[in-house]
Structures are given as structure tokens and as C-alpha cells.
Amino acid sequence: xxxxxxxxxxxxxxxxxxxxxxxxxxxxxxxxxxxxxxxxxxxxxxxxxxxxxxxxxxxxxxxxxxxxxxxxxxxxxxxxxxxxxxxxxxxxxxxxxxxxxxxxxxxxxxxxxxxxxxxxxxxxxxxxxxxxxxxxxxxxxxxxxxxxxxxxxxxxxxxxxxxxxxxxxxxxxxxxxxxxxxxxxxxxxxxxxxxxxxxxxxxxxxxxxxxxxxxxxxxxxxxxxxxxxxxxxxxxxxxxxxxxxxxxxxxxxxxxxxxxxxxxxxxxxxxxxxxxxxxxxxxxxxxxxxxxxxxxxxxxxxxxxxxxxxxxxxxxxxxxxxxxxxxxxxxxxxxxxxxxxxxxxxxxxxxxxxxxxxxxxxxxxxxxxxxxxxxxxxxxxxxxxxxxxxxxxxxxxxxxxxxxxxxxxxxxxxxxxxxxxxxxxxxxxxxxxxxxxxxxxxxxxxxxxxxx
Ligand code: UD1
Ligand code: CA
Numbered sequence: 001x002x003x004x005x006x007x008x009x010x011x012x013x014x015x016x017x018x019x020x021x022x023x024x025x026x027x028x029x030x031x032x033x034x035x036x037x038x039x040x041x042x043x044x045x046x047x048x049x050x051x052x053x054x055x056x057x058x059x060x061x062x063x064x065x066x067x068x069x070x071x072x073x074x075x076x077x078x079x080x081x082x083x084x085x086x087x088x089x090x091x092x093x094x095x096x097x098x099x100x101x102x103x104x105x106x107x108x109x110x111x112x113x114x115x116x117x118x119x120x121x122x123x124x125x126x127x128x129x130x131x132x133x134x135x136x137x138x139x140x141x142x143x144x145x146x147x148x149x150x151x152x153x154x155x156x157x158x159x160x161x162x163x164x165x166x167x168x169x170x171x172x173x174x175x176x177x178x179x180x181x182x183x184x185x186x187x188x189x190x191x192x193x194x195x196x197x198x199x200x201x202x203x204x205x206x207x208x209x210x211x212x213x214x215x216x217x218x219x220x221x222x223x224x225x226x227x228x229x230x231x232x233x234x235x236x237x238x239x240x241x242x243x244x245x246x247x248x249x250x251x252x253x254x255x256x257x258x259x260x261x262x263x264x265x266x267x268x269x270x271x272x273x274x275x276x277x278x279x280x281x282x283x284x285x286x287x288x289x290x291x292x293x294x295x296x297x298x299x300x301x302x303x304x305x306x307x308x309x310x311x312x313x314x315x316x317x318x319x320x321x322x323x324x325x326x327x328x329x330x331x332x333x334x335x336x337x338x339x340x341x342x343x344x345x346x347x348x349x350x351x352x353x354x355x356x357x358x359x360x361x362x363x364x365x366x367x368x369x370x371x372x373x374x375x376x377x378x379x380x381x382x383x384x385x386x387x388x389x390x391x392x393x394x395x396x397x398x399x400x401x402x403x404x405x406x407x408x409x410x411x412x413x414x415x416x417x418x419x420x421x422x423x424x425x426x427x428x429x430x431x432x433x434x435x436x437x438x439x440x441x442x443x444x445x446x447x448x449x450x451x452x
Contacts, residue, residue, distance in 0.1 A: 001093070001094045001095060001119070002046060002092060002093065002094030002095070003043070003044045003045050003046060003094060003095050003096070003097065003115065004045055004046060004047045004048070004049065004089050004092065004094065004095070004096045004097070004176070005037075005040040005045040005047070005048045005049065005096060005097040005098070005099060006048075006049045006050075006051065006070075006082055006085035006086060006096055006097075006098050006099070007033065007036055007037065007040070007048060007049070007050045007051065007067075007085075007099045007100070007101050008051050008078060008081045008082070008085070008098070008099070008100050008101060009021070009022075009023045009033060009050050009051060009052055009059055009100070009101030009102075010051050010052055010053030010054055010056075010072040010075055010081055011053070011054060011075055012054045012075070013054070013102070013225070015225050015226040016225075016226060016227065016230070017227070020055075020058065021054055021055035021058055021059055022101070022102050022224065022225075023036075023059060023101035023102060024058060024059065024062055025224065025230055026234075027104045027224065027230055027233040027234040027237055028104070028233070028234055028237025028238055028240075028241070028261070028262065029261040029262065029279060029280075030104075030262070031062065032101060032102050032103075032104045032224060032233075033050070033059065033062075033063065033101040033102075034063075035104040035105075035106075036099050036100075036101055036102075036103060036104065036106065037050075037063070037066065037067060038108075039099075039106050039107060039108045039111060040097050040099060040108075040111065041108075042108035043097065043108045043111035043112050043115060044112070044115070045097060047068060047088075047089065048066075048067045048068065049067070049068045049069070049070055049085045049086075049088055049089065050063060050067045050068070050069055050070070050085075050101070051069075051070050051071075051072050051081045051082070051084050051085040052069055052070070052071060052072070053071065053072040053073060053074075053075055053081075054075070056069075056071065068088055070084040070085045070087060070088065071084060072084045072085075076188070076194060076195050077188065077192070077194030077195035077196055077197070078170075078194070078195070078196060078197035078198070079183060079186045079194075079195035079196050079197040079198075079199060079200070080194070080195040081197070082098060082179070082183060082197050083183050083195070085098075086176070086179065086180055086183065089176060090176070090180055092176055093176065093177065094175075094176055095115070095118065095119075095173055095174065095175055095176065096173070096174050096176050096179065097111060097115070097171070097172070097173050098170075098171065098172045098173075098174065098197070099170070099171050100170045100171075100223060102223050102224045102225070103169070103170070103171065103220075103221065103222065103223050103224075104224065104233050104237065105219060105220045105221070105222050105233060105236060105237065106171065106216075106220050106221065107220060110128070110216050110217070110220055111171075113214075114126055114128055114171075114173060114214040114216070115173055117212070117214055118173045118212070118214070121210060121212055122210060123173075123175075123209075123210040123211060123212050124174065124175045124178040124179075124204050124209035124210055124211060125172060125173070125174050125175070125178065125179070125200070125201060125204050125209070125211045125212075126172065126173040126174075126211070126212050126213070126214050127141065127148060127151065127168060127169075127171075127172050127201060127211070127212075127213045127214070128169045128171040128172065128173075128213075128214050128216050128221065129141050129148075129166050129167060129168060129169060129213045129214065129215050129216070130166070130167055130169055130215060130216050130217065130218040130220075130221045131165055131166055131167075131215065131218060132165060132167055132218045133165065135162075135164065135165045135166075135167045136154065137154050138154065138167035138168060139151045139152065139153050139154070139167065139168035139170075139198050140152050140154075140157055140161050140162070140164040140166065140167060140168070141164065141166040141167065141168060141213055142161060142164065143166070143213075147211075147212075148201065148205075148211055148212065148213045149202070149205065150198075150201055150202040150205070151168045151198035151199075151201050151202075152198075153190070153191065153192070153196065153198065155190075155191035155192055156190050156191045166213075166215070167221075168198060169216060169221035170221075170223065171216075171221065172197075174200075178204060178207075178209055179200060181207075182200035182203040182204050182207070183197075183200060185203055186199045186200060186203065187199075219236060222236075237262075238259055238260060239255075241260035241261065241262060241264065242255045242258055242260050243255075244260075245260060245264070245266050245272075248266065248268060249267075249268030249269060250266045250267075250268065250269075250270050250271075250272060251269070251270070251271040251272065252271075252272045253271070253272065253273055253274055254274040257274040257275050257276075258272055258274065258275075258276050258277075258278075258291075259276070259277040259278065259279070260278045261278065261279045261280060261282070263280065263281045263282075264278045264279070264280075264281075264282045264283070264284075265282070265283045265284070266278070266283075266284045266288075266290075267284060267285045267286030267287070267288070267303065268286055269286055269287045270284055270285070270286060270287060270288040270289070270290065271288070271289050271290070272290045272291055273289070273290065273291030273292035273293075273294075273308075274291060274292050274293075275291060275292050275293045275294075276290055276291035276292065276293070276294045276295075276296075277294070277295040277296070278290070278296050279295070279296065279297040279298070280297045280298035281298050282296050282297065282298060282299050282300075282301075283299075283300050283301070284296070284299075284301040284305075285301060285302045285303035285304075285305070285319065286303045286304075287303055287304045288301060288303065288304065288305045288306065288307070289305075289306040289307075289308070290306075290307050291307070291308065291309075292308070292309060293308075293309040294307050294308065294309060294310050294311070294312075294324070295310075295311045295312070296311075296312045296313075297312070297313045297314065298313065298314045299312045299313070299314065299315050299316065299317060299329075300316045300317070301316075301317045302317065302318045302319030302320075302321070302337065303319045303320075304319055304320045305317055305318070305319055305320065305321045305322070305323070306321075306322045306323065306324075307323040307324055307327075308322075308323070308324040308325045309324050309325035309326055310323050310324035310325065310326065310327040310328065310329070311327075311328050311329065312327075312329040313329065313330055313331050314330075314331035314332060315329050315330070315331060315332065315333040315334065315335065315347075316333070316334045316335065317329070317335045318335060318336045318337035318338075318339065318354070319337045319338075320337055320338045321335060321336070321337060321338065321339040321340070321341070322339070322340050322341070322342075323335075323341045324341070324342070324343065325343055326343045326344050327341045327342065327343065327344070327345045327346070327347075328345075328346045328347070329341070329346075329347050330346065330347065330348035330349065330365075331348070331349065332348075332349040333347045333348060333349060333350050333351070333352070334350075334351045334352070335347065335352045336352055336353050336354040336355075336356070336371075337354045337355075338354055338355045339352055339354065339355065339356050339357070339358075340356075340357045340358065340359055341358050342357075342358065342359040342360045343359075343360050343361070344360060344361045344362075345358050345359075345360065345361070345362045345363075345364070346362075346363045346364070346365070347364045347365075348363075348364070348365040348366065349365060349366050350364045350365060350366065350367040350368070350369065350381075351367075351368045351369060352364070352369045353369055353370045353371035353372075353373065353396065354371045354372075355371050355372045356369055356370070356371060356372060356373040356374070356375075357373075357374050357375065358375040358379075359375065359377065360377045360378075361377050361378045362375050362377070362378065362379040362380070363379070363380045363381060364379075364381050365381050365383040365384075365389075366381065366383040366389050366390065366391045366392065366408065367381045367383070367391060367392045367393070367394065367406075367408075368391065368392075368393045368394070369394045370394060370395045370396035370397070370398065370414070371396045371397070372396060372397045373394055373396070373397065373398045373399075373400065374398075374399050374400065375400045376399075376400055376401045376402030376403065376404065376420060377402045377403070378402055378403040378404075379400050379402070379403070379404045379405075379406070380404075380405050380406070381406045381408060382405050382406060382407045382408055383408045389408075390408035390409040391408060391409055392406050392408040392409060392410050392411070392412075393410075393411045393412070394406070394411075394412045395411070395412060395413050395414040395415075395416075395430075396414050396415070397414060397415045398412050398413075398414070398415065398416050398417070398418075399416075399417045399418070400412070400417075400418050401417065401418045401419050401420035401421070401422060402420040402421070403420055403421045404418045404419075404420070404421070404422050404423075404424060405422070405423040405424065406418075406424050407423060407424060407425045410424055410425060410426065410427065410428075411427045411428070412424070412427075412428045412434075413427065413428060413429050413430040413431075413432070414430045414431070415430055415431040416428040416429065416430060416431060416432050416433070416434065417432070417433040417434070418433075418434050418435075418436075419433060419434065419435040419436070419437065421437045422434060422435060422436035422437050423436050423437070424436055
């Protein structure tokens with residue numbers, strides 16, 4: 001049987017007070033609507049139809065061809081929105097999951113389990129519900145003899161119905177044809193003058209159809225309406241990832257201060273210190289020490305490596321390597337094994353061979369550095385001439401004296417030395433010493449004369 005989804009994302013989302021439409025707000029490193037689409041796709045939806053209205057262009061631009069679209073030019077209610085969304089699949093047999101574009105915590109596991117129950121019970125509709133302490137604002141699930149009888153909106157509820165703490169999550173699974181038939185019969189005869197999707201439940205029951213409720217964990221059903229809820233959703237999503245790493249054997253100190261994206265992997269016995277941010281497609285090996293105060297984005301890090309108070313972006317760092325404190329590894333760098341990248345060192349678009357030491361106050365940009373090279377303090381690879389970037393090569397076993405400028409493009413051949421304070425503009429041959437500074441002049445007694 002085919003499974004599709006309709007995601008309602010035409011509303012204005014006024015309470016966010018943002019230039020962005022609500023479904024494009026970010027929680028846990030991804031937009032709200034991307035998370036919803038991921039959940040329904042992982043649950044088996046073959047086609048996802050997003051109902052757009054308010055700032056439709058921005059949503060279309062963001063999702064591109066990962067979704068199909070239906071326009072809702074006037075926001076006349078959730079039922080009206082689904083009428084637009086169902087059009088592309090109106091002739092299909094099968095089921096449709098209805099979601100809102102602002103529920104980032106829903107998991108595919110919950111949707112799969114609800115869909116299984118829906119199919120096993122051969123229902124026409126399954127409403128995903130939740131129990132909560134403060135149901136204010138939600139539609140309430142009215143049951144009769146234990147079974148769902150209808151959904152009443154907050155504004156239409158009687159005082160007695162307002163006491164019900166089982167709420168409508170706004171997520172449903174329907175048989176497409178049964179939904180289509182019921183939708184054609186809803187009216188806007190209610191407190192808000194809207195076409196309520198929720199009314200189809202009572203209509204289907206009156207038709208003698210089977211309808212059920214699947215009770216999910218309330219946390220998964222949370223919708224985001226304002227900035228406080230957005231930050232809470234972000235907190236919960238992050239907590240899931242932090243807990244996932246801890247379950248995999250990672251030691252995390254002060255987990256509330258650590259941020260971990262969905263696609264981050266960390267090996268066992270690695271310790272993560274406070275104020276660490278692991279983002280994007282980052283993979284860290286075993287027995288590492290990461291943080292405190294470190295940000296790693298889209299990097300691969302080997303085993304037994306330490307990164308302290310540093311930033312590393314789009315790069316690779318090997319094993320037994322030490323980075324920081326206060327190092328900046330910029331994109332497209334490959335740093336090997338047994339390396340020291342010490343304090344106030346910046347590496348950019350460079351390859352650093354194994355056993356090399358760049359201990360302090362050094363810039364290595366657009367360079368290929370061999371193995372066992374030692375950089376003295378204050379070395380600069382002068383990679384930019386004001387118009388173009390150039391590459392420099394430093395071969396194995398070189399010793400770069402303190403405060404050397406390597407004016408790119410330039411090559412320092414195997415085993416060569418540069419004298420402290422040199423500005424190197426020409427190739428240094430193998431095993432040579434290059435001195436490129438003026439000789440010291442000593443004027444005896446000069447200071448005495450000045451003081452008189
Ligand atoms: C809806 C449900 C309520 C449920 C709650 C869960 C109805 C009538 N009520 O109420 O039972 O407890 O969700 O959060 O369905 N939208 C459109 N077009 C419209 C109207 C809404 O696309 O014309 C979209 C909105 O962008 C939003 C979603 O549908 O993503 C829900 O709409 P909203 O107005 O927030 O519904 P609620 O009043 O919260
Ligand atoms: Ca809502």
C-alpha cells in the first residue's frame with residue numbers, strides 16, 4: 001500500500017516575530033520542516049506534499065525538489081489546507097500522514113508504530129494524541145466508552161471538555177479516499193469560522209468507519225509557536241544527541257553546555273569538556289579529549305587526539321595529535337598523526353605531515369608541509385600577494401627558524417634550515433641553511449654617547 005504525506009505550512013506563524021516563515025526556523029541544527037520531512041520519509045512516505053501560503057517562495061526555495069507543493073492562497077483552516085494538499089494524490093489508493101510544519105520532535109519510530117497500528121486495525125483514520133498537564137490551546141480528544149468520538153477545539157469546548165487532558169497532536173494517518181470523502185462535507189460553522197480538519201473524525205465515525213487514537217509521548221508532539229518554544233525544542237533535540245553519544249560510551253561533562261548535531265559520531269572513551277560544539281558531519285575517534293570551549297564543524301578526527309579551546313572547520317585531524325589551546329584550523333586542512341598545533345596557530349588549506357610541530361604563534365596557509373618539520377615561533381607563510389593566493393612547500397625534516405616569513409610560492413627542500421628572522425623568497429636546497437636577514441652591526445659605546 002502506498003504511503004504519502006501532507007505537511008501544512010501555509011500559516012503565518014506571527015508569534016515568531018521573524019522575517020523567516022516558521023517552518024524555516026532552526027532547531028537542533030536543522031529547519032523545523034526538514035525535520036518533519038525527514039521523519040515522514042523515514043516512516044516510508046513516498047511523496048511529501050507541502051501546503052504553502054505565507055512566504056511560499058521562501059519555503060519552496062529552501063525545499064527545492066525534495067517536496068511537492070500545493071498552494072493555499074487564503075488560510076481558511078486546517079481542513080481547507082488539506083483539501084489543497086490532497087489534490088495531487090486524490091486519485092491514489094493508500095494512506096496519507098498529515099503533519100504540521102512546526103513539530104520538529106516527532107520521530108519516524110512513532111510514525112511507523114502508529115501506521116502499523118492503523119494498518120493492523122484496518123482503520124480509516126488514526127489520530128496521534130498525547131496526554132499532558134496543561135492542555136490549554138489544543139484540540140481535546142472526546143472519548144465515548146473508551147473510544148475516540150470527536151475532537152473539539154479549545155474555542156469550541158464546553159467547560160467539561162476543557163478538563164480533558166488528552167490532546168490532538170495535529171498528526172494523523174488517513175485512508176486517502178475516506179479522507180477525501182469526509183473533507184467534502186466539513187463546514188466552517190464554528191467559533192473560528194474555519195474549516196477544521198478535526199471535524200472529519202466525527203464525520204467518518206458517523207459513516208460507520210473505524211477511527212482510532214494512537215497515544216504518543218507528549219514531548220514528540222510539541223509544536224513550535226514562539227521563540228521560547230523554539231529554544232525548548234532545540235534544547236530537547238540536543239539532549240537526544242548528547243544522550244545518544246553517552247549511550248555509545250562517550251564521557252560528557254556538564255552535558256547541558258555541550259551541543260551535538262544529529263550526524264555527529266564520537267568513539268567510546270572520548271571525553272568532551274564543557275562548552276563544546278560538535279556540528280555537521282563530524283566524526284571523532286576513541287580516547288580523544290575535546291574541549292573545553294571548542295567548536296568542530298564537518299571534521300574527521302582520529303583516536304587519542306586532543307583539541308582544546310580551538311575551532312576546526314571542514315578538515316581532517318589524525319591520531320595522537322594535539323591542537324590548541326587557541327588554535328584555528330580553517331577549511332580544507334589535513335593534519336596528520338603525532339602532530340602539535342599549539343597556541344595561536346592558524347592553519348588553512350594546508351597539509352601537515354606526521355610528527356610535525358607547529359608549537360606557537362604561526363600561520364600556515366596554502367601549504368604542503370612534510371613530516372618531522374619543526375616550526376619556530378612566529379612563522380608566517382605569506383600566501384597572499386594582494387591579488388592571488390600562492391602555495392608553499394616545506395619538505396620532510398625541515399627546521400623553520402623563529403619569525404621566518406616564507407613568501408609564497410617558495411619551496412624549502414628536505415632537511416633544510418631557515419635562520420631565525422629570515423624572509424625566504426627563493427628555494428632553499430636540501431640540507432642547506434638559508435639566512436635572509438641583514439647582519440648585526442655592533443657600535444661600541446654608542447649608548448653612552450647618547451645619554452650625555
Ligand atoms: C490544530 C488542531 C488542534 C491541534 C493543534 C495541534 C485544527 C482545527 N486544530 O490547531 O486540534 O491540537 O493543531 O498543534 O486542525 N495551517 C495552514 N493553513 C490554514 C491553517 C493552518 O497551512 O489555513 C497550518 C499552519 O501553518 C500550522 C498548522 O496548519 O502549521 C496548524 O494550524 P494552527 O492554526 O496552528 O492550528 P491550531 O489552532 O494550533
Ligand atoms: Ca498550532
